[in-house]
Amino acid sequence: MRTDLLLELADFLEKLDPNRFDIRTWRRPSKDSVGFVSDKQLLTDCNTVACAIGWAVTLPNWKAAGFYMGTLDITNEHLSSPLSRPYTMAIVKWRDNPQVESYEAINEGLDLPIGMAEALFDHNNYADEEFTDAQTVAERIREFCSTPSEELIDLVVSYTDTE
Structure with missing residues (x-):
């Protein structure tokens, strides 16, 4: 597990203006779409927000490790409502295998198992869900990084939404 990158993110989140964090935020990758936020805009515009991973991909060491914001096309077969329209959203990708995205x-x-990544970054795995603040996510990241590997599965299970 790349604890160095996770701890860098925790450090960043602890210093982040609380108004700049929204654990539910999915960035849009196109200037023509509602919700568009570029990495540059995210870093320079005090009115923009992102989730933990949205912020992570702006950090120099995360970029050096190969993480970036790519795109995911949401097509008709992904939509549950007939009134919804297809769109494109931003999603985290990794340079060494651009075919995988998000938690993969x-x-x-x-080297962070998917269940562990979900326990860290998915709003459904926090008691306060959409109102989870950056500090709470940073605390959980630190807890995961300091937990002995043989105890991590129990920690993941304790935070995972099983409904």
């Missing part, structure tokens, strides 16, 4: 990219790039 985190798994490969950080």
